Amino acid sequence: MTPEIHAALQSVGHAVTFDSGETLRERGAFAPDLLFIETGEVSCILSESDAPPLTVGPGAIVGEIGFLTGQGATATLRAIGPVTALSLDARALQRLRKDAPAVASDVLRHLARLLRARTAENEAAIPVMDADDRIDVVRCSTLDQRRTAQRVRYDVLCLESGQGSPDADDEEGVITDDLDASGTSFIAFTGVQAVGTMRLNFGSDVGENYNALQGVGGAEADLDKLAVISAVAVFEAYRTEQIYGQFFTAIRTFAQASGAEALYMTCPPEHEHLLTAHGFNRQRGEAPSPGPRELSMVLAPLSLPEISDD
Incomplete structure (x- = not known):
């Protein structure tokens, strides 16, 4: 993301920190926000199988699938060393649309592209369950x-x-x-x-x-x-x-x-x-x-x- 977008997110987001090994999200849990990673690295564990976890670092957005679709978290997110992030909920994005509409449009387009890419990655990595009688x-x-x-x-x-x-x-x-x-x-x-x-x-x-x-x-x-x-x-x-x-x-x-x-x-x-x-x-x-x-x-x-x- 550009420095302009980063500055805009900092103006509306809430700063949060995580210790090494701390869980940012538990797979299946629901949360009211998404996270923009500013420093440190996060391990994204899609399943408990032998599939290696994905690692993301500064500038990455995590938790966007659950935030945008209403689903539970698709992965467990765990800090690799200390992590600082911006918490962005619906109210923060509403303020961004009001204060910086052009930046908000860029952020939403980025989230849409990220959602499509991450959804495709998850579908390839996680076996599809039998949907009969599933709630x-x-x-x-x-x-x-x-x-x-x-x-x-x-x-x-x-x-x-x-x-x-x-x-x-x-x-x-x-x-x-x-x-x-x-x-x-x-x-x-x-x-x-x-x-x-x-x-x-x-x-x-x-x-x-x-x-x-x-x-x-x-x-x-x-x-x-x-x-x-x-x-x-x-x-x-x-x-x-x-x-x-x-x-x-x-x-x-x-x-x-x-x-x-x-x-x-x-x-x-x-x-x-x-x-x-x-x-x-x-x-x-x-x-x-x-x-x-x-x-x-x-x-x-x-x-x-x-x-x-x-």
């Missing part, structure tokens, strides 16, 4: 994906269960509310069929909408460090520990990378086992229940789960 969870990174999540919420809540929603648009067949603007949605797919969705917000986003947050994590809890699963819709045939586990793995890694220390959600009593199987506990104390048919569930501390390379 993949992706983070919504495009308007079309976010619209798909809103349609799934409508289909599950209004059509399958008949519950309805005050936020439903029956003509469009979607459910959308104010928290969509600040939230991050995830979708589970089998092949091309979307079978469920969950949305993540932070406590400061939902605020007074969630009275039950008043006791979560203690009276002095920082709502900016409390992640909230604010919308859940999974088709009944797919409500299994497997799909909830995949959602929670994606959301936990993303929430922790975003600075969260605890994860909160509500659920009907009959779904409690799907949460407790993955580390959630029923919230007790002075926090009121959000409704007569809802339980307050909390996962804290928000520990990073083990992610399989299988």
